[in-house]
Amino acid sequence: MPAISWPKGGVVSEQGHVVVTGANGWLGRALVARLAAPTDGRSDVRVVAVARDHLEGRALTEFASTFPSANIDIRFADFGQPGEFDQLFSGLVGPIEVVHTAGVIHPRHFSEFERVNADGTRKLAAAARRTGVVRFVHVSSNSPFGVNAITTDRFRQIEPYHPYLEYGRTKMLGELAILDEVERGLYALIVRPPWFYGPFQPARQTTFFSMVKSGRFPVFGAGDQHRSMVFVENLVDGILATRNWTGPAGHGWWVADREPYTVAEIVHTVGRALADEGHDVQPPRLNLPDFVGNVAEKADRFLQKSRRYVQQVHVLGEMNKTIACDISATTRDLGYEPRVDLYEGMRRSIRWCAANGIEL
Amino acid sequence: MSTTDYRCDVLVIGSGAGGAPTAALLAEAGLDVIVAEEGPWVDQGSVVPFSLEQMDRQYRSGGVTVALGLPSVAYTEGRCAGGGTEVNSGLYRRPPQEVVERWRTNWRIDDLDPDAIDVLAREVESALSVQPLPGPAPAPSERLRLGAERLGWTHDESPRWMTYPTGDSRQGQRQSMTRTYLPRAMSAGARLMTDCRVDKLRLGADRVEGADVEFTNGRRATISCRAVIVCAGAIQTPALLQRSGIRRNIGRTLAVHPTVKLAARFTDELNVPDDVPVHQVKEFAPDLSFGGSASHPGLVALALLDQWEDFRDAVVAWREIAVYYAAITSQGRGRVMAVPGLRDPIVTYHLTRRDRALLCSGLTRLALLMLEAGATDVFPSYRGAPRVKSRRDLATIEDTFSATRASVMTVHLCSTVPMGEDSDRCGADSHGRVHGFANLYVNDASLLPDAPGVNPQGSVMAVALRNARHFLAEGWSRV
Amino acid sequence: MRAPSSAVVAPTCEAVLGHDLPGLDEYRRCEVVDFVCRRLSTLPVHMRWGVAVIAFVVDGWRRTTGTNRLIALSNRPLPLLGEYFRLLRSLSIAYVWETWPDTRPDGRAA
Numbered sequence: 010m011p012a013i014s015w016p017k018g019g020v021v022s023e024q025g026h027v028v029v030t031g032a033n034g035w036l037g038r039a040l041v042a043r044l045a046a047p048t049d050g051r052s053d054v055r056v057v058a059v060a061r062d063h064l065e066g067r068a069l070t071e072f073a074s075t076f077p078s079a080n081i082d083i084r085f086a087d088f089g090q091p092g093e094f095d096q097l098f099s100g101l102v103g104p105i106e107v108v109h110t111a112g113v114i115h116p117r118h119f120s121e122f123e124r125v126n127a128d129g130t131r132k133l134a135a136a137a138r139r140t141g142v143v144r145f146v147h148v149s150s151n152s153p154f155g156v157n158a159i160t161t162d163r164f165r166q167i168e169p170y171h172p173y174l175e176y177g178r179t180k181m182l183g184e185l186a187i188l189d190e191v192e193r194g195l196y197a198l199i200v201r202p203p204w205f206y207g208p209f210q211p212a213r214q215t216t217f218f219s220m221v222k223s224g225r226f227p228v229f230g231a232g233d234q235h236r237s238m239v240f241v242e243n244l245v246d247g248i249l250a251t252r253n254w255t256g257p258a259g260h261g262w263w264v265a266d267r268e269p270y271t272v273a274e275i276v277h278t279v280g281r282a283l284a285d286e287g288h289d290v291q292p293p294r295l296n297l298p299d300f301v302g303n304v305a306e307k308a309d310r311f312l313q314k315s316r317r318y319v320q321q322v323h324v325l326g327e328m329n330k331t332i333a334c335d336i337s338a339t340t341r342d343l344g345y346e347p348r349v350d351l352y353e354g355m356r357r358s359i360r361w362c363a364a365n366g367i368e369l
Numbered sequence: 370m371s372t373t374d375y376r377c378d379v380l381v382i383g384s385g386a387g388g389a390p391t392a393a394l395l396a397e398a399g400l401d402v403i404v405a406e407e408g409p410w411v412d413q414g415s416v417v418p419f420s421l422e423q424m425d426r427q428y429r430s431g432g433v434t435v436a437l438g439l440p441s442v443a444y445t446e447g448r449c450a451g452g453g454t455e456v457n458s459g460l461y462r463r464p465p466q467e468v469v470e471r472w473r474t475n476w477r478i479d480d481l482d483p484d485a486i487d488v489l490a491r492e493v494e495s496a497l498s499v500q501p502l503p504g505p506a507p508a509p510s511e512r513l514r515l516g517a518e519r520l521g522w523t524h525d526e527s528p529r530w531m532t533y534p535t536g537d538s539r540q541g542q543r544q545s546m547t548r549t550y551l552p553r554a555m556s557a558g559a560r561l562m563t564d565c566r567v568d569k570l571r572l573g574a575d576r577v578e579g580a581d582v583e584f585t586n587g588r589r590a591t592i593s594c595r596a597v598i599v600c601a602g603a604i605q606t607p608a609l610l611q612r613s614g615i616r617r618n619i620g621r622t623l624a625v626h627p628t629v630k631l632a633a634r635f636t637d638e639l640n641v642p643d644d645v646p647v648h649q650v651k652e653f654a655p656d657l658s659f660g661g662s663a664s665h666p667g668l669v670a671l672a673l674l675d676q677w678e679d680f681r682d683a684v685v686a687w688r689e690i691a692v693y694y695a696a697i698t699s700q701g702r703g704r705v706m707a708v709p710g711l712r713d714p715i716v717t718y719h720l721t722r723r724d725r726a727l728l729c730s731g732l733t734r735l736a737l738l739m740l741e742a743g744a745t746d747v748f749p750s751y752r753g754a755p756r757v758k759s760r761r762d763l764a765t766i767e768d769t770f771s772a773t774r775a776s777v778m779t780v781h782l783c784s785t786v787p788m789g790e791d792s793d794r795c796g797a798d799s800h801g802r803v804h805g806f807a808n809l810y811v812n813d814a815s816l817l818p819d820a821p822g823v824n825p826q827g828s829v830m831a832v833a834l835r836n837a838r839h840f841l842a843e844g845w846s847r848v
Numbered sequence: 849m850r851a852p853s854s855a856v857v858a859p860t861c862e863a864v865l866g867h868d869l870p871g872l873d874e875y876r877r878c879e880v881v882d883f884v885c886r887r888l889s890t891l892p893v894h895m896r897w898g899v900a901v902i903a904f905v906v907d908g909w910r911r912t913t914g915t916n917r918l919i920a921l922s923n924r925p926l927p928l929l930g931e932y933f934r935l936l937r938s939l940s941i942a943y944v945w946e947t948w949p950d951t952r953p954d955g956r957a958a
Contacts, residue, residue: 155767159726162730165520165521165522165652166520166521167520167521167737167741168737169736169764169766170760170761170764172764181764
């Protein structure tokens with residue numbers, strides 16, 4: 010079997026491992042599925058899918074069984090727990106690549122943000138360096154960079170940190186930990202996806218579809234805030250495209266659909282996709298004044314200061330903001346081209362829900 | 370006190386970017402022109418650029434003027450023959466075509482053709498010898514360029530109204546109004562009255578008859594004329610009109626480019642006290658632009674002042690420090706109000722929520738750019754600012770910044786008598802004639818309907834040429 | 849309209865300078881204070897009037913509470929009062945380093 014090509018620091022002729030953390034998550038599953046069934050017909054990768062606990066492990070085992078020809082090992086690591094993670098790599102032969110997708114966005118306990126996104130990332134990256142991992146791809150977020158000051162603004166490839174609340178702060182600490190490890194010799198790169206959508210979605214995304222379907226998805230003002238989004242398959246493309254980079258470590262790239270969409274456009278497109286998939290869609294009717302979003306943001310800030318997290322308040326507070334990025338550097342440096350647009354991505358997403366018995 | 374009467378065809382009030390080209394064209398067309406300039410004539414080179422002495426001699430109120438608000442916005446006005454063109458950086462930008470088009474459509478301005486404005490801009494460029502540097506840019510400018518290059522941000526060199534007789538970039542001669550349009554006007558017979566403040570216009574029912582003036586030495590005079598063209602700048606023009614009793618759509622829509630600044634320390638002695646950077650970063654234009662400010666030691670100290678306790682130790686290294694700004698295109702507006710009994714107008718300005726967010730974003734991005742350019746320490750100018758030494762520190766800027774804590778200032782003021790046919794909003798018609806008057810015109814930055822997002826004096830001069838020609842072709846015969 | 853009187857501005861300005869730049873010698877301090885007072889007299893008329901009122905209030909505070917309390921007041925982010933102190937400090941600092949660029953951070957001559 011042909012081996013993966015390791016452009017930097019790796020061994021070309023040797024079969025390697027790709028360690029995927031957060032493998033049971035939305036992105037993790039999409040990535041494992043792609044690695045297990047490569048689109049170019051090769052299936053030469055040993056995937057190490059990292060589960061948090063045995064519950065996740067069972068789910069992942071079942072998931073892995075849908076790729077009978079693939080070589081998927083399941084290992085365990087809870088990044089929210091104390092301890093180091095060197096054992097994750099023990100016994101792996103050949104060049105190791107890590108894609109660190111594990112993270113907490115909607116925590117059960119507030120402290121998980123820091124324990125997982127910051128401390129867990131730091132410890133994993135340190136273990137990867139000690140192990141001699143040849144390529145570490147860290148999946149970050151838009152949140153370390155906050156929100157755009159105005160609707161027409163776009164985050165460029167390099168931006169100052171301005172973390173949005175605790176998730177943003179801890180994802181920023183995660184990035185900084187990665188950069189510290191780069192200083193110590195780890196070959197790490199960062200990809201930054203904004204809001205993503207697509208197959209393997211969690212329950213909250215089902216709520217999103219249901220709200221759009223019933224016309225109750227909140228639109229602030231004229232819905233002219235811009236949001237970058239990324240179809241999860243596009244995101245997987247972007248992550249794998251980092252293999253095209255042979256430059257220095259420490260770089261980060263936005264991986265998103267080609268252009269940001271306005272919120273009104275998103276709601277309209279999702280409604281259209283739902284209707285075209287045979288759903289009965291109500292016209293949008295939950296139009297809220299802009300200040301409601303600002304009040305929700307203030308409430309979210311207040312709650313988070315007292316170390317509490319209420320998902321609905323957080324999501325509402327973010328909905329009247331522009332979070333938009335410019336992917337031109339990603340295209341230039343990595344050759345990344347988003348293949349699926351919002352309408353097509355949403356249709357695939359809806360079909361995936363139907364195929365998996367999820368009622369919208 | 371004696372009173373003297375003067376007579377002329379056209380009284381031009383103000384000798385800056387609006388007044389000087391206007392006077393030159395009218396005088397060259399054979400009209401008898403008086404130019405009344407409140408400030409003195411100061412020969413180029415007789416004061417150190419950007420010094421306190423220059424502020425004393427060539428700026429209004431020593432450069433300490435403020436638009437009140439939360440925060441207040443400090444602004445400066447040139448007050449000398451040649452106006453702001455004498456004292457600013459001489460950076461020139463051609464009026465952007467899309468801006469001219471926006472003015473034309475949004476403000477219903479007749480005959481404002483972007484291509485025709487482009488032709489006029491070229492005429493200005495030729496008259497003022499607008500050109501890039503013949504050699505390397507000053508080191509602070511190069512750092513700005515380098516930072517932008519490393520970040521992949523678009524940037525360019527702004528040309529200036531300068532000549533370089535020796536071919537040395539450091540020995541430029543400013544081709545401001547006192548070296549270009551004012552000598553042309555005077556060669557054609559125009560009379561320039563410096564130290565001459567116009568107190569009030571003398572108005573008839575729908576005509577202006579002349580103006581009452583007062584010289585710095587206390588002498589008063591009356592100037593009678595067939596037409597008046599007010600070119601006193603975006604603050605003094607509406608103030609004069611209001612003092613004279615004309616208030617409709619006058620002084621209500623002041624537009625500026627608010628700026629915030631920072632000082633950046635490098636490892637080498639790069640400070641050039643008497644010059645300014647010529648590079649500007651346009652990656653986020655027109656909403657946001659970055660450039661360099663004058664950085665003589667007094668101004669470096671001033672940039673450190675807001676957090677003096679923490680930043681003061683850096684002042685001894687002023688030779689390694691340069692000051693930079695982030696400017697925004699503001700959606701806020703201000704007012705100019707002449708209050709009876711007060712010699713100076715009250716100016717206010719209101720920054721919108723969006724403006725504040727943009728100032729914060731601008732300052733943070735500028736700090737990032739400075740780090741990329743090799744700065745070891747960045748000192749943002751606001752109370753409570755952190756000393757930024759790494760990207761990690763940048764996160765604290767947005768946590769601690771608020772516009773009310775910052776030294777917000779501007780040198781670009783416009784739009785207080787917007788031109789156009791929309792009589793609900795405009796103070797003057799499409800060619801600067803004040804609504805309701807047959808022979809009273811405005812021809813300066815006040816006419817620009819909103820802030821152009823670039824250094825505005827190129828736009829001011831091009832529009833001034835356009836309106837002056839229109840006046841000669843049509844207006845003069847009617848007055 | 850009257851300019852703010854040097855009699856009410858100068859003591860405050862001297863006190864602030866004494867705190868911010870304790871090493872500034874007396875000769876220079878007098879020169880700086882003169883400059884500040886001169887500059888305040890050229891402010892636009894409404895600003896001059898406003899500064900005169902604030903200067904009067906601040907001077908009263910200084911007389912009754914002493915220099916330490918004046919400095920404490922000067923460091924509080926109060927509207928209008930804060931602007932007054934800021935104006936004094938801006939003019940002073942700009943003058944000091946433009947006139948004597950190698951001044952030490954505490955005001956001592958190099």
